[in-house]
Amino acid sequence: MTIRNGHNAMLPYLGKLVTVQDMAPEIKLFGIELLNVGSAQFADYQPGQFAFVSAFGVGEAPFGIASTPERGNVLEFAVQRLGAVTTEMHELGEGDIVGVRGPMGNWFPMEDFKGHDLVVLGGGIGGAPLRPVLQTVLDHRADYGHLNILWAARNPSLLLFREEYDTWRAAPDTELHLTVDEADGEWEHDLGLITDLLEKVAPAPKNTIAITCGPPIMIYYASKVLQKLGFEPKQCYATLEARMHCGIGKCGRCNMGEKLVCVDGPVFSIAEAGRFLESYL
Ligand SMILES: Cc1cc2nc3c(=O)[nH]c(=O)nc-3n(C[C@H](O)[C@H](O)[C@H](O)COP(=O)(O)OP(=O)(O)OC[C@H]3O[C@@H](n4cnc5c(N)ncnc54)[C@H](O)[C@@H]3O)c2cc1C
Ligand code: FES
The missing domain is CATH 3.40.50.80 (Nucleotide-binding domain of ferredoxin-NADP reductase (FNR) module)
Structure with a gap:
């Protein structure tokens, strides 16, 4: 088990979809507000990092984070509908709960x-x-x-x-x-x-x-x-x-x-x- 900041890194934080916008055919922009301890873990993520988003009951997939913490506490992801997870995500709406693991990876210096x-x-x-x-x-x-x-x-x-x-x-x-x-x-x-x-x-x-x-x-x-x-x-x-x-x-x-x-x-x-x-x- 890998523990990061006191949390099992394989376990997602819970997040609420606060915005879901159509950006382009088959591409939606999801805004996620992390609940409980998750928001503190994402307080200072960096440009270039990514996170896994899970659609419960279907699975999880990695997405580049499309926002900065300086502009607020809503994490944004532009998601193209491709396979099982992204298709399920495209079915979700504001208020629905997803899982989020991260922030992951390195970043642009x-x-x-x-x-x-x-x-x-x-x-x-x-x-x-x-x-x-x-x-x-x-x-x-x-x-x-x-x-x-x-x-x-x-x-x-x-x-x-x-x-x-x-x-x-x-x-x-x-x-x-x-x-x-x-x-x-x-x-x-x-x-x-x-x-x-x-x-x-x-x-x-x-x-x-x-x-x-x-x-x-x-x-x-x-x-x-x-x-x-x-x-x-x-x-x-x-x-x-x-x-x-x-x-x-x-x-x-x-x-x-x-x-x-x-x-x-x-x-x-x-x-x-x-x-x-x-x-x-
Ligand atoms: C670091 C990182 C950042 C990413 N950022 C974004 C993002 O911002 N927005 C976004 O829409 N997607 C992004 N992706 C891609 C996204 O994670 C995949 O498309 C994911 O597999 C979708 O999950 P799914 O279950 O819907 O599709 P799946 O069922 O997993 O896959 C659907 C099809 O895509 C193929 N596929 C899956 N993953 C990849 C891959 N990495 N390279 C090539 N082909 C692949 C599969 O073989 C299959 O044919 C990112 C991936 C990584 C690793
Ligand atoms: S080592 Fe598991 S995804 Fe990179």
């Missing part, structure tokens, strides 16, 4: 990023764990340099956090670039892959940190473009997904070479993750 320009690349549901990075930069805008957000999805309806784009754009020294694979008639932004957009925007590598989250193939090709632009692997970070079971480094299910994504990650620099990414392809 936001302190080390201070004073640097940032390029943040989010693709599809992979944008969700990057929202706390954006919120942290926007809430402490003077601590960070230029912020370039490159945001992508298969089509416009699948773009995450659309209602926040005006706030992102209005922040000082901040750019938002959108692209989709397939556009409709009203689309006014870029068309094509996020890697094409990255080549077009061509951020300068000097004093810049690049952060990517999305499907492994996107992370792999984005890191290739970043290197072509002059970024070194240690300037590029990604958050990776792997099949997980325990989430606490015990079962070995999430191993990538000698690393366990659940405890050594999910945040890796490309200097660390580059060769593992090739094994994903």
